[in-house]
Amino acid sequence: MPEFDASAYGRSIADIYDETVHDLPTDAAVEQLHRLAGGGPVLEFGIGTGRLALPLAARGLTVAGVDGSPDMVAALRAKPGGDRVPVAVGDFASARVEGSFALVVLAFNTIFALPSQEAQIDCFVNAAAHLRPGGRFVVETWVPDPAAFRSDRTDLRLLALSDDVVTVEAARLAPAEQMMYTTKVRMTGDGLRLLPANHRYAWPAELDLMARLAGMEREHRWADWTGAPFTDDSRAHVTIYRLPGEV
Ligand SMILES: C[S@@+](CC[C@H](N)C(=O)[O-])C[C@H]1O[C@@H](n2cnc3c(N)ncnc32)[C@H](O)[C@@H]1O
Structure with a gap:
């Protein structure tokens, strides 16, 4: 790591x-x-x-x-x-x-x-x-909430939706180490931003x-x-x- x-x-x-x-x-x-x-x-x-x-x-x-x-x-x-x-x-x-x-x-x-x-x-x-x-x-x-994840331990969630901005979050759970690896994708008229954040839950x-x-x-x-x-x-x-x- x-x-x-x-x-x-x-x-x-x-x-x-x-x-x-x-x-x-x-x-x-x-x-x-x-x-x-x-x-x-x-x-x-x-x-x-x-x-x-x-x-x-x-x-x-x-x-x-x-x-x-x-x-x-x-x-x-x-x-x-x-x-x-x-x-x-x-x-x-x-x-x-x-x-x-x-x-x-x-x-x-x-x-x-x-x-x-x-x-x-x-x-x-x-x-x-x-x-x-x-x-x-x-x-x-x-x-x-590990049960919210799919069987492959990934998840894709819609976090925000408006005329100007759409944000989705891709997440992968690693239960053995109690880690959730995420990247938010923020889409606006200016383009895409990747916002990574990892969590030891x-x-x-x-x-x-x-x-x-x-x-x-x-x-x-x-x-x-x-x-x-x-x-x-x-x-x-x-x-x-x-x-x-x-x-
Ligand atoms: C999600 S933001 C929250 C900011 C603010 N508390 C709020 O509620 O809007 C997390 C903040 O914690 C800082 N941060 C994350 N891990 C840190 C660490 N180990 N030590 C110091 N700052 C940290 C980040 O730089 C960021 O400013």
Whole structure:
């Protein structure tokens, strides 16, 4: 397997990233994160172009970030208020940021961008190291669903369809290594863009164990940012882990 490069994802997508995420429930996420922070400082792992961080900062919270992609950070910096959010460029499994936070956030499936179980455990440990006593680590990601794949373990899904853009995702599952290899194909009047992203997936219970290894306990697991119950049919989760102690 090639060595993990935390800047690779951003290099392929940074200039169009914001166009690809306007359907996400950003307002609900910001509302919930603002509530969970309780007025305290927030650190976002994989801060990207600031989809969540900038609205949180605009609400008066102190926000910092870590991102592996200089291209994504440049897009953040170019936005109003983007130059006031300190960002460390590095791998969020190991990068350290000055400060002690009420909330560490890892949204939009990005825990699975780390290529191994070991790296994901390191990320939980790193999140805990940045939290105050009683602080929270929020992870948003999908629930693995191998049954959705064909018998050859491939899948082709339509992700977006409008007059201006069609996006499909080709995926291949490698269950023995818990990897899903994907490339999105985004088609617009300007042509085709290939957007590769590989995911080392994990079931919610494995993430819970990683949290315990890092000294945290699960406080909530929701199906979405509104706090809807997580059920047998849930295909994604927002999970809140907490360090012992009072904030
Ligand atoms: C899917 S984007 C999410 C951006 C933002 N959190 C959002 O919700 O819109 C994932 C981001 O995480 C960054 N990233 C992925 N793996 C990383 C790693 N190991 N260390 C640091 N940043 C990483 C990418 O560069 C990208 O900016």
